[in-house]
Amino acid sequence: EAGVAQSPRYKIIEKRQSVAFWCNPISGHATLYWYQQILGQGPKLLIQFQNNGVVDDSQLPKDRFSAERLKGVDSTLKIQPAKLEDSAVYLCASSLAIGGSTPYEQYFGPGTRLTVT
């Protein structure tokens, strides 16, 4: 079974530029998550999708971050404009379960490492 795919793996941009990350979840997984992991910290949930609807985006900085999951499969996360403090690894995870019923069944991708200079 193929895992969660993310691209690009690395990205370096200047502050105020825009950037987009892509995630392809495990086939058939209804729930998709985007996390931000700042160096030395644990992952923090940014947004959770169930199929193509948003379940939780309470920690997404909506003035600069946006995300979509068209057709309930792939997802993109965008930052515009980027700030220095956005430097982090952006992890995508997916889960077969709906509604967070099995919180331990999240499978993570390798992440995209973003550096904002």
Added chain:
Amino acid sequence: QKEVEQDPGPLSVPEGAIVSLNCTYSNSAFQYFMWYRQYSRKGPELLMYTYSSGNKEDGRFTAQVDKSSKYISLFIRDSQPSDSATYLCAMSAWEYGNKLVFGAGTILRVKS
């Protein structure tokens, strides 16, 4: 105060040692307790999970949860150099949609 506290280490041990990794938490609503291993430049992978209190064993790994003390532990027996990684604890509660709340992670180095 963070919801989940975890000593970032690094923790350096010789090969074959017993390793103890710990997290404390403040929210008594947490019901699921997970341990993830994260190798450098990789995503976290689930090692073990426990529902509510108690112990769970899987090979060289044992997870313990003490809800009365709000304290969880992961023990690794006969540690190997391949166990060198960052270990993240995570917790969730039904009333918060089972959203995972992670600790900062402990860096473990097992020296051969």
